Amino acid sequence: MIGLDRASIWVLVDAHIELIDIGIRKKYRHILGRKILGDTQNYSIGKENINEIKVIGHLNKTSTVKIDFSYPRSNAPTNLYPLTSEVEKKIVDNKILNLIKEISLDNEITIHDLFYDYFELAIQEYIGSFYKFNNLIMIFYKALSREYDSKDSLVYSNYKTTMDRFYSTGFIFKIMTGWQLKLYSKAHEHNKKNLEKQKGALIKLEHKITQSIIKKVCQTISVNDLTIRDISNSVKKHIGEKLFKLIVNELSRNDEILEKKFSNFDSRELSNLVRDFEEWIYDEKIINSIITRNSKKSRAQIERYRKAIKIALRESQIRSSPYRENFGNIERLSLFINKLLLIECEVKCSYKKHLTFNQLKNHHKHEGFLEEKKVTSQ
DSSP states (O other): OEEEEEEEEEEEESSOHHHHHHHHHHHSTTOOOEEOSSSEEEEEEEETTEEEEEEEEOTTSOEEEEEEEESGGGTSSSOSSOBOOHHHHHHHHHHHHHHHHHHHOOTTOOGGGOEEEEEEEEEEEEESOGGGGHHHHHHHHHHHHHHOOOSSEEEEEEEETTTTEEEEEEEEEEEETTEEEEEEEHHHHHHHHOSSOOOSEEEEEEEEEEHHHHHHHHSOOBTTTOOHHHHHHHHIIIIIHHHHHHHHHHHHHHHHHHHHHTSSOOGGGHHHHHHHTGGGOOOHHHHHHHHHHHOOSOHHHHHHHHHHHHHHHHHHHHHOSSOOOOSSHHHHHHHIIIIISOOOEEEEEETTTEEEEEESSOOOOOOGGGOOOOOOOO
């Protein structure tokens, strides 16, 4: 599912900051503003779907009002699922408009005067078990790190008592100023904060985009002009293809490393070699394909190699912490590319053709402003 999560909308109103302060305190009892810079007041609301209100006063007695809110919590107690309905988006947008009118007494403003400061586009899917996605999460994170120089990144992990091991629950990665990715287990986040628990795993890819980037990818920051479909198509067009290529390149880099290490090995050391290079083995099928294509041994010997590899990978994943799953990752990669990156693509791995990606449609190439390369020291 694709929808909107948190957002911030701003508008210029014909009202003095002191008048708006009265309106906010009348609407939300016991809420006091906090002066942060010059003529700027910040109000932590935390009621219904409104997170906070920021008011910036101007010399001509006008003010900019910013409303930070949750789209899904407008009609639901939590934000477990993003808001996916275009009709409901319009309803929420009009609620924000009416709130601004109420606190500012400026009845001249319309929906056409509202603009996005930022929004979070959420792409979310049900999956089997989140902890089995460790290999995919790490491949994605390494691909981003190799391409972009981000100091604002963070990897999450959790501890499973029944397994007595840690496992990855996602990461935050700032691609550039104005664009941040967050890949995480939505069910884990929800269950920590709510008494009613979510059964089953939800993987969520969240794009937090501020107005400078919104204008570049969507051509407008107008709340009324942007539908959920417009936003998702723009993200798909401008970044889906780019992220897809980064993952393919990272897997290709792993292949080059494995091709060298497993080209001329001592069969007695195969199990230890597999364990030593487990970090670069995305899936059992990939290393089996490399062994099969490179080996000049008999079919019977290759079968013995495959058996040894399977045993080594199973034994290793039983002991590894954080937990990793070395089997079935090709299918998880296909789900991720198709459902979360929104790229229609067949992903296969065979002994003859190795790992192949067959895109079913021609997608737009990424735009130049996403070519912000990682800065490396000389």
